[in-house]
Amino acid sequence: MPQLIFLCGFMGSGKSTIGQLLATELGIDFQDLDLKIEENAGKSIPDIFKDSGETGFRRIERETLLQVIRNSEGVVALGGGSLQDQQLVDHIKLNGLLVFIETPISVILERICKDESRPLLLDKEGKLKSREKLKDELISLYKNRLPFYEQADIRLVNDGQQTAQNIAEQLLKKIKTHVSSY
Ligand code: S3P
Numbered sequence: 001m002p003q004l005i006f007l008c009g010f011m012g013s014g015k016s017t018i019g020q021l022l023a024t025e026l027g028i029d030f031q032d033l034d035l036k037i038e039e040n041a042g043k044s045i046p047d048i049f050k051d052s053g054e055t056g057f058r059r060i061e062r063e064t065l066l067q068v069i070r071n072s073e074g075v076v077a078l079g080g081g082s083l084q085d086q087q088l089v090d091h092i093k094l095n096g097l098l099v100f101i102e103t104p105i106s107v108i109l110e111r112i113c114k115d116e117s118r119p120l121l122l123d124k125e126g127k128l129k130s131r132e133k134l135k136d137e138l139i140s141l142y143k144n145r146l147p148f149y150e151q152a153d154i155r156l157v158n159d160g161q162q163t164a165q166n167i168a169e170q171l172l173k174k175i176k177t178h179v180s181s182y
């Protein structure tokens with residue numbers, strides 16, 4: 001098994017839930033990059049965005065990810081925007097296995113459109129953006145991020161029709177097949 005297994009995908013794709021279940025199946029550690037960022041910064045993600053903006057958040061996110069790659073083993077659930085550039089994607093793939101949890105944007109929208117804990121979904125006044133605006137913005141963000149997600153070694157669809165446990169089991173099978181083919 002690779003020492004590190006990274007789960008990437010858009011907000012609300014189920015990275016953390018599936019990642020935790022996968023780690024349990026494999027009997028290895030699980031880390032959620034968002035939680036690690038909050039631990040490092042000593043404040044919540046919404047507060048990081050408030051105090052340092054998205055640019056400040058991305059800097060802490062990158063530093064935390066590089067630190068996790070250096071010091072950890074196990075399954076790591078990334079944030080939806082963690083794959084910031086090609087160099088970072090290459091570095092991740094050099095150090096572990098990258099999995100893309102692919103979820104249709106319509107399912108994502110249903111899951112996250114009322115979630116006030118995700119700063120990208122809020123307007124300048126801190127209120128949830130309208131559904132129409134969110135839809136347009138998320139589609140465009142998804143398109144920009146897809147070329148990075150698509151470089152994953154393994155791709156798995158989570159369309160909301162199956163349980164997280166089921167998806168984690170499918171993922172485990174795919175990982176075993178992938179590893180044994182090398
Ligand atoms: C973000 C996704 C969030 C979190 C932050 C920014 C993004 O993580 O890192 O709010 O840019 O898509 P999840 O993908 O776990 O929601």
